Amino acid sequence: MKKFMFVNRKAPYGTIYALESLEVVLITATFDQDVSLVFMDDGVYELVKGQQTKDIGIKNFSPSYRALEGYDVEKLYVDADSLKQRGLTEKDLLVPVEVLDTAAMAELMAQQDVVLSF
Amino acid sequence: MLHIVNKSPTQARSLESCLRMAQPGQAVLLIEDGVYAAAAGNSSEAQVRAAAAKVKFFALKPDMEARGMTARALDGVTLVDYGGFVDLVAEHGTPNSWL
Numbered sequence: 001m002k003k004f005m006f007v008n009r010k011a012p013y014g015t016i017y018a019l020e021s022l023e024v025v026l027i028t029a030t031f032d033q034d035v036s037l038v039f040m041d042d043g044v045y046e047l048v049k050g051q052q053t054k055d056i057g058i059k060n061f062s063p064s065y066r067a068l069e070g071y072d073v074e075k076l077y078v079d080a081d082s083l084k085q086r087g088l089t090e091k092d093l094l095v096p097v098e099v100l101d102t103a104a105m106a107e108l109m110a111q112q113d114v115v116l117s118f
Numbered sequence: 119m120l121h122i123v124n125k126s127p128t129q130a131r132s133l134e135s136c137l138r139m140a141q142p143g144q145a146v147l148l149i150e151d152g153v154y155a156a157a158a159g160n161s162s163e164a165q166v167r168a169a170a171a172k173v174k175f176f177a178l179k180p181d182m183e184a185r186g187m188t189a190r191a192l193d194g195v196t197l198v199d200y201g202g203f204v205d206l207v208a209e210h211g212t213p214n215s216w217l
Contacts, residue, residue: 013150015151045185051183056180056184060184085161
């Protein structure tokens with residue numbers, strides 16, 4: 001089993017990165033690998049509660065993050081500085097996550113076999 | 119002139135460049151990922167508040183709602199719908215998109 005890390009750094013909807021990442025995460029999970037998701041920079045916006053996309057004509061895929069648990073993807077890490085720069089706290093997020101400081105996040109990254117960035 | 123910014127202030131420099139060129143009395147419309155600049159607590163808040171003294175800020179409400187940011191809208195920013203977007207173009211003339 002390899003350690004796969006997905007680094008999410010883009011806001012949802014403005015670009016396709018966030019959705020594409022989610023799809024690749026689900027595929028990887030079916031291969032029974034050790035999967036970690038990191039949300040940093042604008043990627044933290046992917047997890048913000050209360051997204052309502054009816055009026056922009058794009059599917060709201062944020063509920064899918066709640067379904068990750070069902071695929072045994074339970075390691076969700078969020079960069080503390082990125083939250084702070086956006087005036088957000090853990091309470092603004094729609095799934096339970098582990099908030100890490102820079103040193104802890106850097107260490108976690110260094111332990112991976114594969115890092116995929118979106 | 120109607121300045122239009124569609125990039126997140128924490129991902130690109132578009133808003134910064136726009137505000138550097140914007141003239142007093144002009145309007146700035148935030149759309150797509152640009153609407154994060156209209157959310158309280160963002161690191162761009164001070165910049166937006168300072169610029170609000172010379173330009174009028176608008177943000178596209180459907181984009182705020184999609185991103186879960188409506189409740190965080192800064193008080194100096196007016197939310198508009200698609201019809202309001204059209205009205206702004208008609209009222210302020212030449213759109214200037216900071217892609």
